Amino acid sequence: MxxxxxxxxxxxxxxxxxxxxxxxxxxxxxxxxxxxxxxxxxxxxxxxxxxxxxxxxxxxxxxxxxxxxxxxxxxxxxxxxxxxxxxxxxxxxxxxxxxxxxxxxxxxxxxxxxxxxxxxxxxxxxxxxxxxxxxxxxxxxxxxxxxxxxxxxxxxxxxxxxxxxxxxxxxxxxxxxxxxxxxxxxxxxxxxxxxxxxxxxxxxxxxxxxxxxxxxxxxxxxxxxxxxxxxxxxxxxxxxxxxxxxxxxxxxxxxxxxxxxxxxxxxxxxxxxxxxxxxxxxxxxGPGLTFAYREALYALDLIASDIVPGYGDRPLLRAMEALMLAAPGNWSGYYHGDETALRIQRHFSYSDRIRYYWTRPEAERAVSALLAALDGVRIPETVLHQYLPMIAPTAADRPEDILIAAVDQVLAIYNSAAAERS
Missing domain, CATH: 3.20.20.70 (Aldolase class I)
Known part of the structure; x- marks a missing residue:
């Protein structure tokens, strides 16, 4: 190869x-x-x-x-x-x-x-x-x-x-x-x-x-x-x-x-x-791929908050905010502005410094809780369209498949651009 x-x-x-x-x-x-x-x-x-x-x-x-x-x-x-x-x-x-x-x-x-x-x-x-x-x-x-x-x-x-x-x-x-x-x-x-x-x-x-x-x-x-x-x-x-x-x-x-x-x-x-x-x-x-992963995760966090009784109000986002505030080393030198600007950047920046936190035990527990909450739950097509309009309903059988589909959409753009041209 x-x-x-x-x-x-x-x-x-x-x-x-x-x-x-x-x-x-x-x-x-x-x-x-x-x-x-x-x-x-x-x-x-x-x-x-x-x-x-x-x-x-x-x-x-x-x-x-x-x-x-x-x-x-x-x-x-x-x-x-x-x-x-x-x-x-x-x-x-x-x-x-x-x-x-x-x-x-x-x-x-x-x-x-x-x-x-x-x-x-x-x-x-x-x-x-x-x-x-x-x-x-x-x-x-x-x-x-x-x-x-x-x-x-x-x-x-x-x-x-x-x-x-x-x-x-x-x-x-x-x-x-x-x-x-x-x-x-x-x-x-x-x-x-x-x-x-x-x-x-x-x-x-x-x-x-x-x-x-x-x-x-x-x-x-x-x-x-x-x-x-x-x-x-x-x-x-x-x-x-x-x-x-x-x-x-x-x-x-x-x-x-x-x-x-x-x-x-x-x-x-x-x-x-x-x-x-x-x-x-x-x-x-790199960051563009984990950005797409985070987008889909946060969308699922909203979906579970809306349709899964007892899941809570965006617990994944709240867990990540607490984690990044407790361990700011991977973002504090990169983001600038007032508290509102910093909060927005911690979660939504193109730099995607949040990617360094997904392997932390606190993040893994929060992601696992989200996936478990949606396991076996049918996400109504209208709800999926509200939060993840780019994901086809056929790709929404499992939450893990939604995450993979979100990343794959970015990869598809790259693969199309890289295809041989005559």
Whole structure:
């Protein structure tokens, strides 16, 4: 299935571009929706884990790379998806989780993370060494970044050979939006300057050659640049093809490469299709999927409040509010305004910082109580239409199916945009 990724540049040159959706989430409902869709399709499903989410020490999910693959494979078996249809990717692999430590320590841990990802079976590796560590500038110069990326790549290459695994394909470059979206309203985002992208590619090519990794560089499929898409807490910057035209044209001089688009969440199908056509065929999405999950959960919370005697008045929302107030670390530095604005953002922000709380015991209990309250309850079609008008009554047999259908509607937009075009 890595051929699907290595064929992206060829397809663009042949004027038959196609894309692939990169599902960046560890949420079981999101993963189930993606795998259920994959079971019905012909192409692969790309599932990615990030350095903070999953690493050799457990990350904030508590999963190592091997744990994450086992977790996804268990859901895949239930959905009838064979292992050969799944591509596993590692996102932002580098010193970011340990950037407050000295560079030597952070980079040693980053090397251990790359080793753990490759050994576990991740085959798409995004190397990101752009951030400064303790007593370093916040942003590093291109040559330092490229040298560190090459050192991490060497670890990936050695691990794959030692474990007799397929050699990874790589994504390089670091000019990406803020992970999880910007923390303020945005009027616009400037695409990467073509000259900056050209320099980044050249510096990395040179660093890999000096490190004896020219063969690995041939397996670099994409560079991460900013095509001019982003989302803030309450607005989305839409893709504007003319503004990215000069950046896209750079690929004509680098025919073996494409660009990877981060933070494509909440873009329209037309915008996503334009990204694919313009050379940004790897469409990364995460918060947009868990946002759809939260929307459906909160709608079910309202439905149960209306039709299930004794359920209460929106207990799920109230439980999540109490949880986020008691543990504000995952949202307090990202949301701004008065108390009303903060409350709205905690629950409804495009940044979807609430996604970090769904695995907390308090949240799991509240979700379980909601699903139990609706288990076996027929939701009247008129009530379903009131709160979830986009969900067909035929998909409403079980509350879990409603949640999966809500996420799948987002995935359907991405899959349609990524489909091959002649």
């Amino acid at each position: 890595s051929r699907f990724l290595t064929g992206l540049a060829d397809a663009r040159r042949a004027r038959r571009p196609y894309g692939i959706v990169s599902v960046c989430s560890a949420h079981p409902i999101v993963l189930r929706a993606a795998l259920r869709r994959a079971a019905k399709g012909k192409g692969p499903v790309l599932i990615e884990a990030t350095c903070n989410q999953v690493n050799q020490f457990g990350g904030y999910t508590g999963m190592t790379p091997a744990d994450f693959i086992a977790f996804v494979e268990a859901i895949a078996r239930e959905e009838g998806v064979t292992r050969d249809k799944i591509i596993f990717g590692g996102d932002h692999l580098g010193p970011n989780p340990w950037r407050k430590e000295p560079a030597a320590v952070a980079l040693e841990k980053a090397a251990g993370m790359v080793e753990a990802y490759v050994a576990a079976g991740f085959t798409k590796i995004h190397l990101d060494a752009s951030m400064g560590c303790a007593r370093e500038p916040v942003a590093l110069d291109d040559r330092t970044v490229a040298a560190r990326a090459a050192a991490l790549c060497a670890v990936g290459e050695q691990t794959a050979r030692r474990e007799n695994l397929p050699m990874p394909v790589y994504v390089l470059g670091t000019e990406v939006p803020i992970p999880g979206g910007a923390d303020h309203a945005l009027d616009g985002v400037e695409p990467t300057a073509p000259s900056a992208a050209r320099e980044t590619i050249a510096v990395h090519r040179d660093a890999f050659a000096k490190a004896g990794l020219s063969d690995a560089f041939k397996r670099v499929i994409a560079f991460v640049v900013q095509p001019g898409v982003e989302f803030g807490s309450d607005n989305v910057v839409a893709y504007d093809p003319p503004r990215a035209a000069a950046l896209s044209a750079l690929l004509d001089r680098e025919p073996a490469l494409v660009f990877e688009a981060h933070s494509t969440d909440y873009q329209t199908q037309e915008a996503l299709a334009a990204l694919v056509a313009d050379g940004f065929p790897i469409l990364k999405v």
